[in-house]
Amino acid sequence: MKKEETVKLISAEGFEFVISMEAAMVSQTIRNMLTSPGSFAEREHGEVTFPEISTTILEKICQYFYWSLQFAKGKETEFHIEPELTLELMMAANYLHT
Amino acid sequence: MAMHIRVKRNKTTYFVQCDPTHTILDIKQKLHTLIDQPVNDQRLILSATGEVLDDSKTLADQKVENDAVVALTFRKDDRDFEDVNIIQPDDFYNARDADGF
16 A cells, blocks of 8 residues: 555545545546646545535444455445434435445 | 454544454554554554454454454653554534433
């Protein structure tokens, strides 16, 4: 894992989550930010800030990215979501095309 | 890479992909590529038990499972490591837990 192959996602409260590029690409929205031509600041610094996503939700999303990669490889485990997170998580998932 | 662990310090979480057969030293080397701190100046502590993880042992040996939270601390001077410091977000969900609902 090299530094250039990671992305830093920053929550509304300024908490940082460093994840692999591969995991971040599970989100179509982040994929577009990181791969589209032109100079998105996101691509140059490898940092994406989400002022509207709270820390708890963003962490859950990162966990989902990794779960999703494993699932795609055939490891079918359950992904647990606390009931109280569902609404906000769904809104974030919609925004992130995840 | 069959699993990941969440390595936390202050307000930052590093998701590190790994296998149960990886040693703690392997994990520290991965972290070294992300942060400047040399391997010898890192200490990893399993959050659930408070156990300091041993460089030469594997994740499986020390019951570090997929998605486990591991605290990272740095050496602050020649001898001592800093205390574990993981800041919890002060958002809606945690505020509610604190109220005892």
